[in-house]
Amino acid sequence: MMDGLFERIKESVKICEASIRDLKRKQRTISWLYPTFQDRVNKIGDMGGLRLTNTDDDNWDFKVHSGTKKDTWYDCVIHFVNVKDTLKKLVMNRRLWTINKERVDLRKLASEFVETVNVQTFCSCPSDLYSGFHYIRGLPRYDAKYTNPEHRPPKKRNPRQYGAQCKHLSAVMKALPFYNTAIAKWLNQFYSKEIAEYQELAKKELGVAKAGAKELTKRMESEKKPMERPDGRPERPSSGIRRGKTHLEDEKPTETTEDLRDTLRKVWGSFNK
Numbered sequence: 001m002m003d004g005l006f007e008r009i010k011e012s013v014k015i016c017e018a019s020i021r022d023l024k025r026k027q028r029t030i031s032w033l034y035p036t037f038q039d040r041v042n043k044i045g046d047m048g049g050l051r052l053t054n055t056d057d058d059n060w061d062f063k064v065h066s067g068t069k070k071d072t073w074y075d076c077v078i079h080f081v082n083v084k085d086t087l088k089k090l091v092m093n094r095r096l097w098t099i100n101k102e103r104v105d106l107r108k109l110a111s112e113f114v115e116t117v118n119v120q121t122f123c124s125c126p127s128d129l130y131s132g133f134h135y136i137r138g139l140p141r142y143d144a145k146y147t148n149p150e151h152r153p154p155k156k157r158n159p160r161q162y163g164a165q166c167k168h169l170s171a172v173m174k175a176l177p178f179y180n181t182a183i184a185k186w187l188n189q190f191y192s193k194e195i196a197e198y199q200e201l202a203k204k205e206l207g208v209a210k211a212g213a214k215e216l217t218k219r220m221e222s223e224k225k226p227m228e229r230p231d232g233r234p235e236r237p238s239s240g241i242r243r244g245k246t247h248l249e250d251e252k253p254t255e256t257t258e259d260l261r262d263t264l265r266k267v268w269g270s271f272n273k
């Protein structure tokens with residue numbers, strides 16, 4: 001019963017947010033509404049493409065050319081939600097550090113950040129509104145519509161509520177991997193202080209984990225030693241075993257060793273996520 005409750009809580013926490021990865025997943029159903037959708041996205045490139053026009057600490061503004069009308073540009077916005085929380089989680093992940101593990105690798109961080117941070121998006125074109133994407137992204141389970149919510153469901157144009165966004169936003173998302181260097185620079189410009197702080201925190205935790213691992217190895221060795229050396233040869237001083245006493249008389253496998261293992265599992269776990 002508690003498990004069920006836990007699952008429900010987890011679900012309710014998860015549903016009020018959407019990352020670019022989530023929106024892309026929802027967008028996969030778009031061809032059931034518009035079978036030639038991908039061709040229409042590609043047309044944007046032929047007509048004039050898109051450009052990043054402005055960034056601040058939580059918004060990226062793009063101008064995206066219409067796929068059909070000459071000299072017509074739409075405004076697309078990606079609004080990043082809870083940037084610092086996401087950065088903290090990612091900086092603590094050692095996979096995103098440089099090979100020598102001295103610091104976080106900004107480029108690796110940038111590419112993971114852009115896929116996993118929660119976003120709210122907007123396009124000023126008529127389709128993003130009238131095909132129902134404002135409504136769909138505004139649903140509580142995504143909460144991914146930037147600016148005011150749209151409460152009118154697309155009863156006529158998209159009654160099954162396929163997809164998540166118009167072709168302009170799709171073009172922006174398709175282009176994002178090419179902006180990886182810009183994202184890394186942006187993170188450095190607006191969040192270098194936080195990144196440095198989380199990095200130090202990660203190093204500190206790693207220090208604790210390493211010290212714990214050393215201690216654990218020491219204890220395991222000292223617990224093993226007497227069994228391996230029945231001849232009673234002198235132990236190294238670091239083994240902590242007094243000469244002449246066996247393991248069973250001297251030290252029981254203590255709970256503290258188990259505790260230490262637990263702590264290590266937790267700390268290493270946080271690095272290996």
Ligand SMILES: [Zn+2]
Nearest residue numbers: 123125166168
């Ligand atoms: Zn649009």
